[in-house]
Every structure is written in structure tokens, then in C-alpha cells.
Amino acid sequence: MNQYPRTGDYIYTYAYKPDEESLCYLEMRSLFGEDTQTKVIKSTYDINPSRSPFIKERIEVLFEGNELSEILKQVEVVDMGELTFKVLFVKINDLASTEKVEYKQKREIEREIGLIIEGEADVHRPEVTFGLVPFKGKWYFGLYEKNEAVWLHHQKKPREYSTALSTRVARAVANIAVPNPKDVKAIDPCCGIGTVLVEALSMGINIVGRDINPLVVLGSRENIAHFGLTGDVDLGPIAEVKETYDVTIIDMPYNLYTHATPEEQLSILKSARPFSKKLVVVTIENIDHMIKDAGFDIIDRCVAKKGIFSREILVCK
Template structure:
């Protein structure tokens, strides 16, 4: 079992819940989640850290007894108390770390340890295991050379890619209105097979520059009209263009959805307006949806799959 410690702003809760549901088939109602499903700690923008659970006990004394009885051994380790419930003072946490560390066989190493062992108390149960903190590798993408005010944030883009892919990273994905490549970069950082297209050559030039800046293959984004795309994919992520420099006509946005529906049996649509009736008329069912806030407006994220 794995304990994931998650974090989100209040306006991100909907998005976080949907991402967790797609990754773990489980919805969190607090800032942690216990599951038998393991994903890389760096995948989700909402996962802070995880504990690969090795032991549980009803009391600290019982946990210490189990550690002794099982001859738990690690070398060059550090013990860290994770205060999920925010109810323990520093001195008490430090004391517990010492108690646990004392009965582990092997040498402790407080600075630059080979492994960190996590301990926490959650709902009156003590949990012990191997701890790993997210490196927030995706955060570097915020430093991309080109950024548009109406483009999806790195954080939201990463969550949307996870919603689209679920636990299976071996999916073939397309972003037919990729803009400056924010979604494409997040998918590539996870090792997902993705291509991006945009009808505007200048925007694609900027997308290529963004990809190249982080060492990604800039050939994975190219000029292309969604009406002329013929390849088939597992899932399409469609962030409908809007704003001063983008398409704003409802009819044109509906046309983009119709074109996207020919590319994959699964769509994740990001839009200002709701297009449920159109999606259903195209033979898709609405699997799930949520809202993602950005500044003063909200985006609707709709997950839909082709009816079988």
C-alpha cells in the first residue's frame, strides 16, 4: 500500500479530485490518499510525497516492537516524521524520529541519506515506510521562453495530461490546437507519445523554441490544420482557442470538436462553455468533468469516450 500526501489550493480541488480519480480510481476528500496503486511521485502536480508503507500499528510502542521483531535494516538512512494532521510539535516529531531510528539496524545518515524512512500518525494509526518527496520536475517548464496569458498553466496542463492518460503512459496522444506547446511538454516529460499541431506558423515557431529550450524534439510540433489531420490516436486533448488573438466563434469551436472526434475514441476537451449536447450527438458519452479556475474565469474540462 502507498500513502500519497497531496496539496492543492481551494480553487484546484475539483481538478485535483478528477486527476486522482483517473490515476488511482479513487477520490481524495482530504490532503492524503491511501491506495494499492503506485505511480511516480513526480507525475502529479498535486502529489507532494509518498510513503511506501511497510508497517502499520495502533500505537508507537507497537510499531517499535514490529521494527525490532522483523529486524528492519537500512544503511545510510534518515527517519522523517510527516505531520499530515498538523497536530504535533517539532520537539515531539524529532523525539519520535529518534525512537524509530534507534531500533533500525544499520547506520543513520542525517545529511544526504541513501534513503529516507517516513513515519506518520493518521486517524490514530501509525504508518512506517520508505519516503520519497516529489522533485517537482515539471516546475522548470514555467521558465519556457514563450508564454501567452491565455495559455494553460504548467500545473493545469500536467493534470490534464494525467486525466487523459490515466495510469497508462503507453498511449498515443495528440494536441491538435497545441499553441505554444504547454500540454505537449508535460506529456513528453512523462515519456508519452504525443504530437502537437497548430494552424498558426508563428505560434508553432514559438512552440518549437519552447520544446528545444528543454531538450525535447521540436519536430513533435508542426503546422497543421485540424481539418486535415488523418492519423488515429488513443486520446486527443483539445484546448479550444479563445481570447483576443484566437477563435471566439461558438460555431467554429463546435467545428473543432467535430474534427477532434474523428481523431480518437477518447477526448479531453478544455473550454469556456459547455458542449455536452454536441459531444453526445457525436456518439460520445461524458465520463467525467470538472472546472479549473484561472484568475477571474473558469475552464470546463470534459472527459468523453466513444460509445461502444
């Protein structure tokens, strides 16, 4: 396949349920520096679509135009060589009515572009997939990549308990805490069974775990190893953490193993202050006053709901 200069733009499409919207938007702000009221975002940030539980797919933009005819002209230079390909008209449910294209027309446009591209088309098992989408009055064409839903493979753990975060929420929390893993050192000092650790480690985040309960430390280590990941989980209280970390993630203990009293919760937060440059807290109750008393400021937040049960996620500095 011949190479083309990239535009440096990416288009990401999103899928989330109504009760996930707040969490999705906080993750979007963390990854892209902004959120959007539609289920699509155009950005210069290069984010692997499989990182997010809410991103459906990504197009790395090669060509753009005000009219479809401009795209048809530009793809004339594409030569696939020995590689097979397909063209996919990306489906976005909440586009403006002026940008909606009917199913039959989409298939016709896919075929038209496919006939222009030099090479062998394979709609079933292509080696390269191209994506096409109209967005905000323009047309975009580029390399298509689908989210592989990695977190789904992490749902069945050897050790688990019912109050642990879901893998979707845990993955979003890891992204909120560490949107760019490069040179970032993170800790989960109340890691429990390791749900956040597994998601973070699977995305290449440099994170260590810790817990005061020996049973969950063993369970966390087993879960990490089960998925072929490598990460340290130490036994001990948060007050004994010696190193400094760029990010600390704390899912406040409230399960059958460890239920922290308000005094213990405040103690956990105060213990985290000396070694944390940034703090992301997951809590089932309002602890704004504790955050302030511990010396942190809340800079962003969201609510993650599941039925009538909800958690707050607080981003603090």
C-alpha cells in the first residue's frame, strides 16, 4: 500500500447508555481536553480506540473535502498493492438530519469508492479497512480501526466480589486518572481485588497496587497473572507508602472485606496527600468536605450509575 501524508486528524465515534453519559464525558474530557454533545469527536489526539469502553471506532483521516466528489477524486491515488481492502461508511446515529445518508445510498458510495481504489476488495476479511463519514458539513476518509472491547475479556476473573467496579467503569477510571501513560507513575493503594489494576496494566499504564487485607492482595495478584499481566501488589496500609506518584486512584473501601468508617476515609485521603500529585477518588457517598480537609481541590467530577446505585468519581489536585 502506498503511503500518504496524514492530516493529523482523527475522528472517533462513541456509544454509551444514558446512565453512562456523565462518566463517558469525564473520560472524554480527560483524553481529549473537551467533551461533545454528539457521539462523535474530531481531534488531533492519537488515542487507541480500544482504550475507552465508550469509543466505537476511529478514522485516521487521510483525505477530507467539502463534497463527496472531492473524496472520490482524492482516492484515485490509493494503490493497495498486494493488500486487500474494504470501504465502510461509518454509521453515526445522532448526526444532523442534513448529514444523514440512507442505507442503500451508503452501500452505493462504498462500492463507488471501492471501484476507484487500485487493488483487490474483500468485504469479509480485508487486510485494510477504510472509513468514510460526513461530519459538520465536510466529508472525511481514512484508515478505519474498531474498538476490540478488551475489557470484556476481563469480566471473568478467578477472584471477584460483587461490589467491585465493573470492568467498563474501571477502565474509564484508569483513563481519567492516566490519559497519557508516558512517564506517568500511578498507584492504587486500596486496590481490593485489582479491577482497576487489570484495566490499567492492560493499557500499558505503569501502576502498582496495595491493600491492607492479605486475602484481597492475593486475589489481586492472581487476577493480574490470570490475564498474562505483570504488576506489583504490596500488602500494607496506605500510611506506609514511601514513594511519590504522579497519580493515585482510590476506590473508597465499602465492601464485605473492608468497610471504612468516615474517620478511616478521611485518614486514607490525608495519607494520600503527601505522595499524590493527582488523585482520582471513587465513592458511593458525598465526601467533598473530606477531600478539602485532606488538602485536595476537586477539579472535575462525574456520576457513574447502574440502576439505582451510583458512584461519584472525583478528579482532584
